[in-house]
Amino acid sequence: MKLGLVSLGCDKNTVDSERILATLKACGAETARDLAEAEVVLINTCGFIDAAKQESIGAILEASRLKENGACKVLVAVGCLVERHREELAAELPEVDLFLGLRDLDRLVPSLQRRGFLAAARSAHPGERLPLEGSPHVRYLKVSEGCDHGCAFCAIPLWRGRHRSFEAERLVAEALRLEAQGTVELNLVAQDLAHYGREYRDGTDISTLVARLIEATEIPWIRLLYIYSAGLREPLIRLMASEPRILPYIDMPIQHASDPVLEGMRRPERQESLRVKIAGLRDAVPGLTLRTTVLVGFPGETDDDFRALLDFLEEIRFERLGAFAFSPQEGTRAAEMEGSFVPESLARKRLEELLEVQRAISAELMAGEVGKQRTAIVDEPAAAAGIALGRIAGQADDVDGVTHLTAAEPLEAGQIVESVVTDAHDYDLSARVLRVLRSAPAAAGRAKGRLGRRLPVAALGLETAWGR
Numbered sequence: 352m353k354l355g356l357v358s359l360g361c362d363k364n365t366v367d368s369e370r371i372l373a374t375l376k377a378c379g380a381e382t383a384r385d386l387a388e389a390e391v392v393l394i395n396t397c398g399f400i401d402a403a404k405q406e407s408i409g410a411i412l413e414a415s416r417l418k419e420n421g422a423c424k425v426l427v428a429v430g431c432l433v434e435r436h437r438e439e440l441a442a443e444l445p446e447v448d449l450f451l452g453l454r455d456l457d458r459l460v461p462s463l464q465r466r467g468f469l470a471a472a473r474s475a476h477p478g479e480r481l482p483l484e485g486s487p488h489v490r491y492l493k494v495s496e497g498c499d500h501g502c503a504f505c506a507i508p509l510w511r512g513r514h515r516s517f518e519a520e521r522l523v524a525e526a527l528r529l530e531a532q533g534t535v536e537l538n539l540v541a542q543d544l545a546h547y548g549r550e551y552r553d554g555t556d557i558s559t560l561v562a563r564l565i566e567a568t569e570i571p572w573i574r575l576l577y578i579y580s581a582g583l584r585e586p587l588i589r590l591m592a593s594e595p596r597i598l599p600y601i602d603m604p605i606q607h608a609s610d611p612v613l614e615g616m617r618r619p620e621r622q623e624s625l626r627v628k629i630a631g632l633r634d635a636v637p638g639l640t641l642r643t644t645v646l647v648g649f650p651g652e653t654d655d656d657f658r659a660l661l662d663f664l665e666e667i668r669f670e671r672l673g674a675f676a677f678s679p680q681e682g683t684r685a686a687e688m689e690g691s692f693v694p695e696s697l698a699r700k701r702l703e704e705l706l707e708v709q710r711a712i713s714a715e716l717m718a719g720e721v722g723k724q725r726t727a728i729v730d731e732p733a734a735a736a737g738i739a740l741g742r743i744a745g746q747a748d749d750v751d752g753v754t755h756l757t758a759a760e761p762l763e764a765g766q767i768v769e770s771v772v773t774d775a776h777d778y779d780l781s782a783r784v785l786r787v788l789r790s791a792p793a794a795a796g797r798a799k800g801r802l803g804r805r806l807p808v809a810a811l812g813l814e815t816a817w818g819r
Contacts, residue, residue, distance in 0.1 A: 352375075352379065352380045352381065352390055352391055352463070352468040352469055353380075353381050353382070353383040353388055353389050353390045353391070353422070354372075354375055354380045354381065354382055354383060354389055354390075354391050354392075354393065355382075355383045355385075355386040355388075355389030355391070355392045355393070355414075355423075356368060356371065356372055356382075356392075356393045356395070356483065357386070357392070357393070357394045357395065357410055357414065358395045358483055359394070359395060359396055359397045359403070359406060359407055359410060359430075360395070360396070360397025360399065360403060360407075360430070360431065361397065361399070361540075362491040362493075362538065362540045362576065362749075363491075363493050363540055363541070363542075364395055364397060364430060364431070365483065365491055366480065366491050366492075366493040366540070367395060367430070367453075367456075368395045368483055369480035369481055369482065369483060370479070370480050371393065371395070371429070371456070371459065372480070372481045372483065373479040373480050373481045374459070374460060374479075375459075375460070375463075375469070376481060377479075378460055378463075378464075378469040378470055379469055379470040380468075380469060383422075386414070386417065386421070387417055387420070387421035387422065388421070388422050389417070389421070389422060389423060390422050390423065390424050390425070390468065391423070391424070391425045391426075391427065391463065391468055392414045392417060392423050392425075392427070393427040393428075393429065394407065394410050394411050394414055394426075394427070394428050394429070394430075395429050395430040396410075396411075396428055396429065396430040396431060396432035396433055397430065397431055397432060398430075398431040398432035398434070398435045398436065398506070398510065399431070399506075399507070400675065400678050400680070401678040402678075403432075404432055404436075407428075407430075407432045408432075408444075411426070411428055411444060411446075411447060412444075412446075414426055415444075415446035415447070418446065424468075425448045425449065425463070425466060425468065426446060426447050426448050426449075427447070427448065427449045427450075427451065427459070428440065428444075428447050428449070428450050428451075429450075429451045429452070429453075429456060429459070430452075430453065431453065431510055431511075433450045433451060433452045433453075434452030434453045434454065434510040435452075435506070435509070435510050435681075437450050437452055449462055452510070453510060453511065479528065480525070480528070480529070482532065487532050487533045487534065488533050488534060488535040488536065488728070488730075488764055488765035488791070488792065489534070489535070489536045489538070489728075489730070489748045490529045490532075490534045490536070490537055490538070491537075491538045491539075491540050492522060492525060492526055492529070492537055492538070492539050492540065493517070493540050493541060494516065494517055494522055494539055494540070494541050494544065494547050494557075494560060495514060495515060495516045495517060495541040495542070495544075495546065495547050496511060496512070496514070496515050496517070496541075497511045497512040497513045497514045497515050497542065498511060498513075498514055498542035498543065498546075499513055499514040499546060500542070500543060500579070500617075500619075501617050501684075502606075502616055502617055502618065503615060503616050503617045503683060503684035503685040504616060504646060504649060504677060504680065504683055504684075504685040505680070505683065506680040506681070506682055506683050507542060509682050509683075511542070514542070514546050514549070514550070515550070516546075516547050516548050516549070516550060516551065516555075519548075519555065519559070519560055519563055522560065522563075522564070523563055523564060523567045523568075526564055526567065526568050526570065527567065527568060529570075530568050530569065530570050533765060533792040533793065534570055534792075535570065535571060535572060535728060535765045535767065535789075535791075535792060536570075536571075536572040536573075536574065536728055536748070537564070537568075537570045537572065537573050537574070538573075538574045538576050538747070538748065539557075539561070539573065539574065539575050539576060540576045540577055541577060542577065543577060543578060543579045543582060544557050544575055544576070544577060544578040544582070545557060545579050545581070545582020545583065545584075546582065547560055548560065556584075556586070556587075557575075557578070557582075557587055558584075558586035558587040558590050559586075561573065561575075561587070561590060561597065562590060565594055565596055565597070570596070571596055571767060571789060572596065572598055572728065572744070572767075573596055573597050573598065574597075574598045574600055574747060575591075575597070575598075575600070575601055575602070576602040576747065577602055577604070578601060578602065578603055579603070579604070579619065580603050580605065580619075580620055580624075580625060580628045580629075581619040581620055581628075583601070583603070583628065583632065588631075588632065588635050588636065589635075591636050592635050592636045592637070598744045599636050599637065599638045599639045599640060599744065599745075600639070600640045600642070600744060600745055600747065601632065601639065601640075601641055601642070602642040602643075602644075602671075602747065603641060603642070603643055604643055604644040604645075605618075605620065605625055605643050605644070605645060606618055606644065606645055606646050607645060607646060607649065607652075607656075607660055608622050608625065608645075608659055608660045608662075608663035608664070609622070609652070609655075609656035609657075609659040609660055610622055611651070611656060612649055612651070612652055612656050612660075615649060615650065615651055615685075615688075616646075616649060616685075617684070622659070622663060625663075626663075626666075626667070629641065629667055638745075640670045640671065640744070640745035641667075641669050641670055641671070642669065642670065642671035642672065642673070642747065642750070642751070643669045643671070643672055643673075644672070644673045644674070644675070645660065645664075645672065645673075645674050645675075645705070646674070646675050646676075646677055647660070647674065647675070647676055647677065647698055647701045647702050647705055648676045648677040648693040648695075648697065648698025648699075648701060648702070649677045649685065649693070650677070650685055650688035650689075650691040650692050650693065651688065651691040651693075652677075652693050652701075657701050657705075660705070661704070661705060661708055664705070664708060664709060664712070665708065665712070668712050668716065669709075669712070670713070670716055670745060671713075671745075671746075671747070671750070671751050672709045672713075673750065674702055674705055674706055674709070675702070676695070676698040676699055676701075676702045677693065677698055679692070710777050710778075713777055713778055714775075714776070714777045717752075717775035717776065717777065717778065717779075717780060718775045719775075720743075720772045720775055720780055721772050721773065721774065721775050722771070722772060723771070723772050724769060724770065724771050724772075724785070725743040725744070725754075725769075725770055725771075725772055725780075725782065726743065726744055726767060726768070726769055726770075726788065727741045727742060727743045727744075727754050727756060727767070727768050727769075727770050727782065727784075728741055728742055728765070728766070728767050728768075729741045729756065729762045729763060729764055729765065729766040729767075729768060729791070730742060730748075730753070730764060731764065732761060732762045732763050732764055733758075733761060733762065737757070737758075737761075738755050738756065738757055739755075739756045739758065739762040740753050740754075740755065740756070741753065741754050741755075741756045741762075741768070742754055743770075743780065743782075751778070752776075752777075752778035752779040752780070753779050753780075754770070754772075754779065754780040754781070754782050755779065755780070755781045755782070756768065756770060756782055756783075756784050757781070757782070757783050757784065758783075758784035759784075762784070762787075763790075763791035764791060765791035765792050766787055766789060766790060766791045767787075767788045767789040768784045768785070768786065768787050768788060769784070769785045769786050769787075769788055770782035770783060770784045770785055771783050771785060
């Protein structure tokens with residue numbers, strides 16, 4: 352069986368896709384060099400917000416054309432959107448042969464075997480994963496599943512379920528396998544890293560897990576993504592400040608900075624507690640990069656609320672920021688606040704204004720990098736001596752800007768280099784490589800062909816409720 356797999360959505364979905372790929376290859380599947388050559392095409396969908404839903408539908412429709420113009424005989428849709436809207440999708444998309452939600456992925460192999468596409472082969476090792484494409488030197492380790500937060504706007508707990516931590520031994524073993532595959536940067540992900548281990552009640556938490564990973568592996572860059580401010584406690588902060596292999600980078604979503612809006616969102620922090628927490632983090636961790644996410648247009652958000660958010664962003668000056676306009680998600684508390692919805696046009700206008708404020712902040716902070724020496728990782732080498740693409744420690748994969756690296760000798764993906772920043776743009780940097788600090792691992796390098804991909808969140812323009 353030749354397989355094509357398209358992975359959409361967040362990094363946690365990417366981990367799921369890598370596990371699906373390992374399972375199918377263990378049963379004899381081969382990855383198609385091009386999606387048009389795949390006999391089975393699998394779309395791992397995202398259902399987080401309306402734009403992501405439309406993106407997933409668009410990918411399914413694009414793949415369905417391969418049943419007419421390509422080699423595709425079976426089209427499979429799995430993941431979050433299917434878990435949430437299986438019946439509606441099945442009614443609207445007869446082109447799809449198999450819909451599997453998050454809770455019934457164990458049916459994938461038997462279903463394909465019944466169709467004659469897979470052999471009866473060994474099962475993949477628990478947690479076994481294969482990189483989808485691109486950069487095996489940058490990988491993600493999902494440490495838990497689900498979420499116990501009750502944020503009024505978020506439907507993730509409705510399909511991902513309650514929070515469940517994965518056993519530390521399993522995670523260490525998985526990290527060791529990723530290291531053997533050439534991982535140089537390991538990104539820890541969860542709905543909230545701070546909740547890791549809370550159900551064990553034996554002292555296990557995210558700081559003890561990170562310490563285990565530091566001890567067991569030699570992965571040089573470990574990054575923490577998605578950690579709520581309320582869970583950033585002293586043991587983790589001390590470890591981050593003292594251990595150079597933990598990057599001084601925290602992705603800490605605040606969502607808003609107006610107390611009435613934070614209360615309506617059912618968020619745990621308020622503006623003053625956020626201010627105090629951020630000041631403490633920056634004092635404790637030298638060179639810290641803070642990334643956050645904010646949501647505008649939440650029901651009841653007034654002009655004063657929005658101005659409070661802008662004022663807070665200009666005061667705090669987050670180095671990195673992602674922003675979204677509110678869209679009601681079925682089953683959430685916010686979806687029931689219809690009488691206080693902010694008009695979509697106004698929410699979009701506020702989003703544009705906020706992004707412009709952040710662009711100016713980012714441009715100024717980037718300009719301050721010029722002349723400084725920064726360690727960087729090489730992501731895409733130049734074909735010959737020239738400009739390669741990489742990132743400094745303060746730039747996370749896929750969500751932040753990049754650094755254009757100029758070197759006297761060709762660079763390889765997975766190398767870590769010392770560089771000096773020579774120019775700055777709104778979100779990106781240019782730098783000259785001074786020396787190579789760490790060679791590329793033998794297992795690293797760009798994968799051949801294009802198996803999976805993550806489409807841009809802003810892929811809009813599909814015309815009906817289900818994107819047709």
